[in-house]
Amino acid sequence: MSRKPTRTPPRIAPLAKLPLFHALDGRRVLVAGDTDGSRWKAELMSAAGAHVLVLAGPEASTERWTGLVENPVDGPVTLELRDWLPTDFDGLALAIGDLDHSDGEAFAATARAAKVPVNVVDKPTLCDFQIGSIVNRSPVVIGISTDGAAPMLGQSIRSRIEAVLPNGFAGWAAAAQRWRTTLKARVPDAKARRRFWERFTAAAWSAPEHSPTTRDFTHLLKDEGETGGSVTMVGAGPGDPELLTLKAVRALQGASVILYDDLVSSEVLELARREAHRISVGKRGRGPSVSQRDIDAELVRLAQAGERVVRLKGGDPLIFGRATEELEACRTAGVPVAIIPGITAAQGAAAALGFSLTEREHARRVQFVTGHSMAGALPEDIDWQAIADPHVTTAIYMPRATLAEFASRAIGAGLDPLTPALAIASATLPEQTEVRGSLAALPQRAATLPEGAPVLVFIGQVTREAVREIIGNAA
Numbered sequence: 001m002s003r004k005p006t007r008t009p010p011r012i013a014p015l016a017k018l019p020l021f022h023a024l025d026g027r028r029v030l031v032a033g034d035t036d037g038s039r040w041k042a043e044l045m046s047a048a049g050a051h052v053l054v055l056a057g058p059e060a061s062t063e064r065w066t067g068l069v070e071n072p073v074d075g076p077v078t079l080e081l082r083d084w085l086p087t088d089f090d091g092l093a094l095a096i097g098d099l100d101h102s103d104g105e106a107f108a109a110t111a112r113a114a115k116v117p118v119n120v121v122d123k124p125t126l127c128d129f130q131i132g133s134i135v136n137r138s139p140v141v142i143g144i145s146t147d148g149a150a151p152m153l154g155q156s157i158r159s160r161i162e163a164v165l166p167n168g169f170a171g172w173a174a175a176a177q178r179w180r181t182t183l184k185a186r187v188p189d190a191k192a193r194r195r196f197w198e199r200f201t202a203a204a205w206s207a208p209e210h211s212p213t214t215r216d217f218t219h220l221l222k223d224e225g226e227t228g229g230s231v232t233m234v235g236a237g238p239g240d241p242e243l244l245t246l247k248a249v250r251a252l253q254g255a256s257v258i259l260y261d262d263l264v265s266s267e268v269l270e271l272a273r274r275e276a277h278r279i280s281v282g283k284r285g286r287g288p289s290v291s292q293r294d295i296d297a298e299l300v301r302l303a304q305a306g307e308r309v310v311r312l313k314g315g316d317p318l319i320f321g322r323a324t325e326e327l328e329a330c331r332t333a334g335v336p337v338a339i340i341p342g343i344t345a346a347q348g349a350a351a352a353l354g355f356s357l358t359e360r361e362h363a364r365r366v367q368f369v370t371g372h373s374m375a376g377a378l379p380e381d382i383d384w385q386a387i388a389d390p391h392v393t394t395a396i397y398m399p400r401a402t403l404a405e406f407a408s409r410a411i412g413a414g415l416d417p418l419t420p421a422l423a424i425a426s427a428t429l430p431e432q433t434e435v436r437g438s439l440a441a442l443p444q445r446a447a448t449l450p451e452g453a454p455v456l457v458f459i460g461q462v463t464r465e466a467v468r469e470i471i472g473n474a475a
Contacts, residue, residue: 004453016145016147017130017145019143021090022093022094022129023049024045024075024093026050027093028050028092029053029092030084030089030092030095031052031057031096032095032097032107033097033098033121034059035098036120037122038054038096038097039065041120041121042054042065042077044134044420045096046068046076046077047074048074049075050075050076050093051078053078054080055080055082055084057082057083058081058082058083061081062079062081065284068286084097084107086110092111092114092115092116092118094117094118094119095107095116095118096118096243097118097121098120098121098122099120099121104123106127107120107126111128111250117393124147124148130147130148132144132146132154133151133157133158133166136156137165137166137167137169137173138173139170139174139177140169140170140349144158162248164246164250164253166209167208167209168207168208168210168211168274169204171210172200172203172204172208172212174417176200179204179217179219182217183196183221187290187362188462195219196221199220200307202308203216203220203316205254216427217239227270229302229305229309229335230310230335230337231309231330232308232309232337232340233313233317233321233323233326233338234248234251234252234312234337234342235248235313235316235344236260236264236265236312236323236342237268237314237315237343238348238349238427239265239348239426239428239429240346240348241265241267241268241271243342243348243428244271245341247340248342251340253271253272253273255276256276256277256296256307256308256309256312257277257279257302257308258272258276258277258310258312259279259281259302259309259310259311259312260279260280260282260313261313261335262282263313263314263315264313265429268312269312272409273442279298281294281295281298281356292322292325295326295408296325297329299326300333300335303330303335304335311326314403314454315342315343315363315431316341316343316349317339318343319344319368320370327339330465344367344368345397346368346456348427349424349428349456349458352428352432355462355463355465357395358462362460363391363392363393363461363462364391364392365391365393366392366393366395366458367394368397368456369387369395369397370397371396371398371401372397376401376403377402378402378406385413385414387410387413388410388414388415390415390416390419391461393459393461395457396459398454399423399446401458403423403446403457404443406442407421410439411436411439417439419438419439420437420438420459420461420463420464421436421457421459421460422436422458422463423435423442423445423446423449424458425449425453425454427454431450431453433449433450435448436463
């Protein structure tokens with residue numbers, strides 16, 4: 001009895017269009033029409049090295065084409081003020097027309113009769129191919145298509161990719177073109193060449209704006225065991241993943257290992273390279289935590305094993321982030337270490353609540369203070385006279401357990417008990433919660449904030465509009 005054949009699941013989902021990259025260098029392309037769209041298409045074809053013939057029509061002027069004809073991007077651009085003819089399609093690589101419907105139909109039919117792939121702008125039924133949004137880091141080129149359904153979405157996707165893809169990748173890709181033949185001759189083993197390209201890729205992500213030279217090639221030829229790792233401290237910002245800097249996103253995408261704090265959101269971690277190993281090293285004052293000494297040792301161990309380590313910290317790593325210990329550990333061990341700052345929690349929270357941290361009349365300076373010492377109590381070395389200054393904005397980090405004592409001592413130092421203040425939990429995240437009131441009333445109100453959420457407190461006149469009604473009612 002014969003078996004019925006089983007259907008193998010497809011390895012790829014259906015495609016609306018097949019993305020292809022067309023070789024046009026030195027080949028002829030026809031662009032018909034006198035519009036901004038046709039000019040853009042002509043410029044694009046020239047950028048790909050094509051010899052572009054523009055037939056703008058007998059009623060057109062040369063004004064729209066000034067600059068492009070005289071100074072084409074790469075391939076030459078020839079402008080003729082006449083209508084297209086069937087003989088113009090002989091030997092073409094592509095034909096593009098930005099024409100009205102009836103002329104577009106004739107244009108497409110003539111191109112197809114000549115066996116020339118054709119595109120009539122904004123008329124999908126007359127197109128053999130489409131030109132989507134393009135991210136240009138040539139020879140790295142990314143094409144984005146929505147099959148004509150949502151061009152604005154395609155442009156938005158392109159903007160997102162542009163933001164995270166360094167301009168310097170063009171130089172790295174060009175270096176790969178130069179080195180490929182030499183590498184094959186010098187390294188006949190295919191697996192060894194693959195390891196070379198893995199090191200090449202890691203180097204490109206770690207220093208995207210560097211212009212690779214022969215010296216880099218020689219260095220990358222070394223066995224991977226001789227290539228040391230590195231540590232990059234990255235500020236994850238206050239929580240919202242869209243507040244990460246572009247440089248932070250690039251570091252995450254180039255990391256092989258990520259050590260992250262409890263305050264780093266899962267949405268931020270999603271921006272990292274999928275293959276990166278993630279290690280939680282969260283520290284909490286009243287719960288299980290990883291000691292700072294262990295974190296320092298792990299950073300050094302991983303980097304010395306050749307890993308590209310990202311130390312991901314909430315907010316900015318340089319503000320109450322214990323960066324000094326980790327920097328010293330890396331430098332003492334001879335491990336290369338870099339810092340990518342982030343938007344600190346105070347900036348993110350103030351932006352989320354809609355007030356400025358400084359004002360010309362009410363707040364001439366900003367001070368960041370921590371609400372607890374290494375022992376978990378209120379630090380003994382706080383300058384209470386500085387806290388009592390009525391013309392300063394004070395941002396208190398990690399103040400949950402010590403806020404009542406902080407308020408009491410600030411009032412005792414001379415700060416008005418009715419000074420406006422607010423506490424915010426999970427700033428910039430969807431679950432953001434805040435309580436507002438006078439300095440005297442805030443500790444009791446802050447006790448209602450969600451347990452376990454990171455809290456930040458602001459004290460000062462910059463918060464007065466947010467708490468005016470509450471203070472007035474309390475008075």
